Amino acid sequence: MQDQEQRSSWWQTALKSLFAWWPEFRKSKIGITGLIIVVIMTTLILGASVFASHGPFEKDISIGWGGGNRYWTSTWDNQGDVSLTDEGVAYRSNPDPSITEYHVRFQSNGSIKRSFDLSNTLEVGPHFTFQAKAVSFADGDEATCLVSADGVNWRTAAIWENGDDDGTYHLYEIDLTTDPNWRSRNYWIAFEADMSSSDANFYIDEVAVALSAPGYSIVSPKDSFEPYAKTYEAPSWEHILGTNSQSEDVWSRLLYSGQNSLMIGFVAALLITSIGSGLGLMSGYFGGLIEELVMRLADILLILPRLPLLIVLSAYLTPGPWTVIMLLTVTGWAGIARSTRAQTLSVKEHSYVEASKSVGASHIRIIVQHILPNVAGIVIAAFVMEVVVAILVESGLSFLGLGSLSHPTWGVMLHFAQTDAAFTWNAWWWIIPPGACIALLGLAFAYIGNTLNDRFVLRLGNRRKG
Amino acid sequence: MSRRWLVRRIGVAIVVLFVALLINFILPRLMPGDAADIYATAGRMTEQERMAIVQRFGLDQPLWTQFTKYIVNSFQGNFGYSFTYYPSTVMSKVVQALPWSLFLIINAMILQVIIAFILGATSAWKAGGKFDATTQALSLALWATPMFWLAMLALYFFGAQLHWFPIGGQATAAANYSSFFERIGDYYYHATLPIAVLVINQFGGYQLIMRNTMVTTIKEHYITTAEAKGVSERAVKYRHAARNAMLPMVTSVGLRFSLAVAGSIFTEMIFNYNGIGRLIFQSVQMRDYPVLQGCFFILSCSVIIANLLVDILYHRLDPRIRH
Amino acid sequence: MPLLEVTDLRTHYYTEAGPVKAADGVSFTLEKGESIGIAGESGCGKTTVAMSLMRLIKGGAVVGGKIMLGDLSLLDMEMDEFRKVRWERISLISQAAMGALNPVYTIGSQIVEAIRTHQQCSKKEAWDRARGLLSQVKVDPSRVKNFPHELSGGMRQRVMIAMALACDPDIVIADEPTTALDVVTQVQVLRLLIDLQKRLDLALIYISHELSVLGQACDKIIIMYAGKIVEMGPTAKIFSEPKHPYTQKLLGSLMDIHAAGAFPESIPGQPPDLIDPPKGCRFWPRCTTGEAICETEEPALVEIEPGRFVACRQLNKAINE
Ligand SMILES: Nc1ncnc2c1ncn2[C@@H]1O[C@H](COP(=O)(O)OP(=O)(O)O)[C@@H](O)[C@H]1O
């Protein structure tokens, strides 16, 4: 027996201690429930490309012009040189009265795809143009007209044009602030794309235009427009969770956003627990200056209010998944460091650690063989709980508008649901699912973590009285 | 011993405050561009006004001078001007908002502690039973639910749909209160939903601590003594067991104060409640850095003070460490 | 009619491995003013018997038997009714001197609580009585506003005794009341208890794993082994002519200290597992004089002479022959 233990390598010991919780864990109903939920949700989320009905940034915009005698507007006269104008609406007759509906799918690969109700005009043929008009800026609307790509300036309209097939893009920028009347004006935002085929389904790779302003609405210049975009569609077979203000399929958005939420939560929790427990272990084991430094830092971090601190920090930084992960880690390691240190200290007291030391075992060996198995419980339980906390905090930051738009999470979804006033559209299908997903995944992890805590850290479950 | 302890605690508080200030000082200066821009750029500020601020904060001087000036200014409550609300000062915005937030937070925390006290004690009383399992599952579920989402739902159902509560604000606009009670009543009416959301979302943390301590407390011998004395089950449970088991929960109030602060940011935002949280949200939108930093500092102060108060309260509650 | 009559008491604890039969058919009687000692190795079920009398079994239940206090059948009473029996009729000085008092209340208020739970009296009266009780157990009455942690272990145990007397109970159960104390204090507390028992004409159930202590304190002694009574009788008889091999061994180890000052020789072997106890005599695995039949046949507790009971097949056989 003793021999066997000696022979088993350190990683086997480590592995064993990593899974020591399983036999006890199996007996907990609530823990198993959590585990099943996590497995199902993770499968759905990671298999988004299979389970989602639509692409990650796909918009469902069908353009219809009922009746052959309907007119539809062309956009602007000065093609090629796109500019903002509030005049210049031209009319053109329907080129092919037999076609009543076009499906246009906009796909923006990971770039910005926010955020206005697109009233647009379509010109079938070699040129595809697309426009939206924003009107009714009230005085006092601060961010009146915004094209937001990550890092693009406020109050600047930028228009990308999908250029020639060689993949070049032309960027048009119009600085609205140079227009002295920009607050009271009506604007057009437009872009045009060169289409090589007249196929009814075409794709535009980069739609990097976004217009957002609090309290503005987009109207079509003529009432001859049919509603085009499938915005705020209630759940149907085609969109099982309906669509949002951007004509995106909520179910698909949900799965793809889940990938980012889960990734951020998981990676942040991993970093937090490994750094936190590493620091805690070192300060408990070696003591001295390291301990003093780490623990005082932890004290300070534990007292400072974390969310306000995170808000201030992220307001200064460029949003992005790694920024969030970094910030969560920097502000989150202290709790685990403290509990790991306490546990390490109490293990260090044990005679077998002293014995190993006197035999001359190396620090690494003592830590891996004696300390690690005894702190593993705390660390694993803390990791699971930290996933929940990280997902929740990230969603909160994103909800406040500090999230990464290029890697939208469930929090980002809810942010847009809030800013686009989804509830006034009664679009519950856009608001309930993302929150419910956070809650469900969080609950599942919390059930697992709590069970581990009970059975493994507090040992409530298997306590026997003597 | 007691005085030394107090001095030590106050020392820690001061260090943490200092760190908060340091963060506020360093952040804008780490950003590309001129630190002066952060402090002295408000939309309608004249060059003269700008220069005055540069002077006041020594923004054209070496970093060290800037820092000392910054600390001095901070202690005078001077955190510069709001970008968006110039010429309002940061301090005036923050001071306006703080009482409302504290109103929410303190009410919510008291309710949370009471609920957790009763639920935690009851679920531990029959640990492993149905009630225990249900409350634990429920409070964990509520804890894992994003606060802002709960708030959105509450606002939608109880405000917009059922019209039971106002859909925003902290008091009836332009109200003329005939009495103090009417005023307080109106405040509470507006605060009901925000407080309810805070409580529902956050009592679970306390409840967990309460329950776990209670589970070990009811195994203590003095509980057997109390039962043997023939006092009623209620008295054993609350007067003897829960009264002892509540100590860790009470200490956690200090640390959890910052969670309540975090929660209030979301509820205030959703319910248009003009506290610090909403101010933070608006400042984030406008990138009103001075106000944002002011909010962070004032919240740090509140949390530090809450921690101190709780520690002192804890000393009062536990006779063993009073001496 | 005896004051207390326990008949065939069976108490089980429920564990994952199965029920622990911690008291398995315990019967004895207690007269008014009589003091009875229960002895036996740690884990033999002494505390279980005491807790069963108070109906304070946790993690288990009394599964059989009868406990009569006068004409009250304690096990059949509603809990609300039974609470009135607690402390008013039977009080308990528990094993843990350190932890038996609630740390967050003053000792006075804990005594007052006991009084006012059972008796109608004003607060002031109750506090006065608390002071009186303290002086009765030789604790300075001015300490009534002290918290438990401000008292020494011995004083705390005196306070426990005072509290146990608060409602003039008929029976006081003292479960190893001196175990956690230092030797000098042990003697003082023991003296106090004996003295009070005599003076107040209390019925006392004194539980200890030390036979010598019981020798000083009790009129009658019960020897328990593995959840059962193996021998019971007047103190003098038990000490002078122990019948059961287990009692003999216990006394043997006691004699050793007195004789040679040597460490008592513990009885070889381990007490049996109470989840699955031996089929026959429970002491058989450790008995040096046992026979084959002892392994399979359980001995009954037989009255070999008036007031003297032994559960050993060899002895019974000897008597029958
Ligand atoms: N709550 C419990 N759960 C399971 N077993 C118990 C419990 N309490 C006591 N026991 C077992 O019952 C037996 C008798 O215990 P106890 O009455 O405390 O013995 P004693 O007081 O004689 O030392 C022991 O074997 C003990 O392990």
Ligand SMILES: [Mg+2]
């Ligand atoms: Mg005992």
